[in-house]
Amino acid sequence: MKTANTALALALCTFIPLAHAEPISQEPLSVQLASGSAQAEAPGFIAGQSVSGSTRNWYGREHSTRGPLWRYYKADGTRHDSHSRENWVQGTLLNYSSGFTQGTVGFALEAAGYHALALQQGRSRVAGPNNRTLTHSDGDVIAQWSKLGLANLKARVSNTTLTAGRHSVDTPVIAYIGNRALPSSFQGVSVNSAEFDNLTFDAGTFDRVSPRTEQSLSKFRSEYGAAGVETDRVNMFGLNYQPLKSLTTSLYAANVEDFWNQYYFGASHSLGDSDVLSLATGLNYYKTVDSGRQKLGEIDNDAYSLSLGLTHQAHTFSVAWQQINGNEYFDYLHETNGIFLANSLMSDFNGPNEKSLQFSYVLNMAPFGVPGLKFNIYKARGWGIDGTHYRGNGYDVRGMQGENHYEYGFGTTYAVQSGPLKNTAIRATYSAHRASAGQADGSLDEFRVVTTLPFSLL
Known part of the structure; x- marks a missing residue:
């Protein structure tokens, strides 16, 4: 289950087309060399440096509507079931980035310190350990903690940049996830090349992840695979190509050592004028097959989603179909956001052989004189979950036969448009998930309030 505070936003904003004063x-x-060189315009190590960051107040309360989903330990060591958990954390990120040195090859440094303050410290309320509030193994909350979230060296030639160390990555097969008080990051080496106007390339190799709510680095593991199964290496390569002004495409491949080979194709297209009527179409497809020592057993999985979004001025109506063809979960790496499927919400709707359908509506208040304010609502339903034909050993799905579930939610977001608090964002969401007995995500409600304040010191 994706318990992201961006779940509602992902549900609704995935399909919002670009607004245009005229049809796109x-x-x-045509594929042409970039007209300029970023490195040729490098200001220098000191002249180009900056210090910036953000502080995020993250509150979430979950309540199970059936049996207890969580447990906590009292001070005397006794273990108790709980129908709810409440987490409240203030996360602050301070980032230093130097400019690139001048010359044919430019060098730059980036470092970011992460700090978390637990505002809710009650054991029974937090119900830890979890991935929201850092606790000791007995559930005792760590009041505050810090770590080096980013630390890397960059080298650039023309418009091609190599980054080595701990850094953020955002691709369909491995991507940082920023849906807690602090984001995740990855240790490794990556290259981004933008030598053409409408064609870019990415490549990378990574051996550790820095989790959202942990101080140490961890090996990679999958989101839905057997507990305790880890891998040391993730390799990826991909490209992004814009054949039309209205069409963007992506093609990526990843090897997760001894887990799987995964291939991705994505496309998004915009048509029309949103002042009158525009249509945004999104297609996402993943092919996943086992590889190497097959630590997660046999995998042969196809997952795809198709979304359509109609916009008329302030109103966007969207529908998304998603389907999983395979006797195991569609899986991705834990502590990443490497799932670009349209129906990845509170639940990922990614059970074996599952089909799902989502409807959503977004109201943008800017045409009514309140820019930055949006309201949204959605409902999604999944059915046909069947893991009885699974013959591997990496996924616990054999008990799923004819399972179904549904989810709905609503919320509001406001971004400050001007003044000293410009770009401060406040988001409040309520989501509810209901599941049949064998569906793994359970039946629960969740309320979240997240306030993010960006700042610049240099």
């Missing part, structure tokens, strides 16, 4: 052009674009 459908003309083809």
Whole structure:
């Protein structure tokens, strides 16, 4: 289950097309060399440096509507079931980035310190350990903690940059996840090349992840696979190509050592004028097959989603279909956001052989004189979950036969448009999930309030 505080936003904003004063052009674009060189315009190590960051107040309360989903330890060591858990954390990120040195090859440094303050410290309320509030193994909350979230060296030639160390990555197969008080990051080496106007390349190799709510680095493991199964290496390569002004495409491949090979294709297209009527179409497809020592057993999985979003001025109506073809979960790496499927919400709707359908509506208040304010609502339903034909040993799905579930939610977001608090965002969401007896995500309600305040010191 994706218990993300961005779940509602992902549900609704995935399909929002770009607003245009006139219909977006459908003309083809030729592949041409970039007109300029970022490195040729490098200001220098000191002249280009900056210090910035953000502080996020993250509150979430969950309540199970059936049996207890969580447990906690009292001070005397006794263990007790709980129908609810409440987490409240203030996370602050302070980032230093130097400019690139001048010359044919430019070098730069990046470092970021992360600090978390637990505002809710009651054992029974937090119900830890969990991935929201850092606790000791007995559930005793760690009042505050810090770590080095980013620390890397960059080298750039023209418009191609190599980054080595701990850094953020955002691709369909491995991506940082920023849905807690602090984000995750990855240790490794990556390259981004933007030598063409409408064609970019990514490549990388990573051996550790820095989790959202942990101080130490961890090996990679999958989100839905057997507990305790880990891997030391993730390799990926991909490209992003814009053949039309209205069409963007992505093609990626990843090897998770001894887990799987995963291939991704994505496309998004915009048509029309949102002042009158525009249509945004999104397609996402993943193919996953086992590899190496097959630590998660046999895997042969196809997952895809198709979304359509109609916008007329302030109103966006969207529908998304998602389907999993395979006798195991569609899986991705834990502590990443490497799932670009349209129906990845509070639940990922990614059970074996599952089909799901989502409807959503977004009201943008800018045309009514309140820019930055949005309201949204959605409902999604999944059915046909069947793991009885699974013959592997990495996923606990054999008890799922004819399982189904549904989810709905609503919320509001406001972003400050001007003044000293410009770009401060406040989001409040309520989500509810209901499941049949064998569906793994359970039946629960969740309320979240998240306030993010960006700042710049240099």
